[in-house]
Amino acid sequence: MMITVAGLAHRYRRGGDVLFGGLSHVFDAGSVTAVTGASGSGKSTLLYLIGLLLTPSVGVIRFGDRDVSTVSDRVRSQIRAQQIGFVFQDASLDASRPVIDNVLEGALYAGLRRGDAKMRAHRLLADLGVVLRDDHRPGEVSGGQAQRVGLCRALIKDPKVIVADEPTGNLDTDSAAVVIAALRDTADAGATVIIASHDPDVADAAEHVLAL
Numbered sequence: 001m002m003i004t005v006a007g008l009a010h011r012y013r014r015g016g017d018v019l020f021g022g023l024s025h026v027f028d029a030g031s032v033t034a035v036t037g038a039s040g041s042g043k044s045t046l047l048y049l050i051g052l053l054l055t056p057s058v059g060v061i062r063f064g065d066r067d068v069s070t071v072s073d074r075v076r077s078q079i080r081a082q083q084i085g086f087v088f089q090d091a092s093l094d095a096s097r098p099v100i101d102n103v104l105e106g107a108l109y110a111g112l113r114r115g116d117a118k119m120r121a122h123r124l125l126a127d128l129g130v131v132l133r134d135d136h137r138p139g140e141v142s143g144g145q146a147q148r149v150g151l152c153r154a155l156i157k158d159p160k161v162i163v164a165d166e167p168t169g170n171l172d173t174d175s176a177a178v179v180i181a182a183l184r185d186t187a188d189a190g191a192t193v194i195i196a197s198h199d200p201d202v203a204d205a206a207e208h209v210l211a212l
Contacts, residue, residue, distance in 0.1 A: 001063055001160040002026060002027065003026070003027040003050060003061070003062065003192055004025075005050070005061050006024045006060045006062070007022050007024060007058060008024070008058070008061070009022055009023070009059055010054065010058075011057050018057075020042055023046075023059070028208070029191070030188070030189075030190050030191070031206075032183060032194075032205060033206055033209070033210055034202050034203045034210070035194060035195065035196040035197070036198070036203065036209060037211055043212060047163040047194060049061060052084070063079070063083070082111070084161045084163065085162045087163070088150065089167065089169045091138075091143075091146040091147045093146055093150060099132055100122075100132075102149060102150075102153055103152045103156055106156050107120070112156075121152060125148075125152055128152060129148065129178060130149060132145075144171050147168075147175065151167070155186060159191060160192065161193075161194070162183065164194070164195040165196050166198070167183070168197065168201070168202060169198070176199065176201065177201070180205050183195065183205075
């Protein structure tokens, strides 16, 4: 699904610094876009705007032909649950719940049946080289495995859009390569993948680079 931002600008509070200053850009379906820039340039904020976690101060965000900039909170939640997968730098797993339940969370919010989702979860984990018992907790896996688990959670509902914020920032070279390859494969399957990153390997894997 093509995503378009037009005339985008954002500030967190009245009188605060304005980010982007009227950014316009098209994020193509079936491609990876790396968002680069210095710390404070707004990379994460842009992902939160596209992920419908924030509402822009100025400008328009379109998913396909649909303006999603000012839809209600209920509709935003529906779109996030059904169409957007999020990957964060620290994996953001719930330590109180088994790994498999962390992965299943996104699928259940999207309305998938638990049995079908669990089969897909095991397949994704295996594909990313994470073979665990169902009772494994996040505290019992390595940082690289945790990030792959977080990626599986994002991918399990087969989202049209993936937004990833520094997904390789805390990883060793081998784990980073696995994550980049999985995101690349997801784009090749038709998703719009947007990655905020300082990692030159991410930029190398991307068709497009948006420098902020």
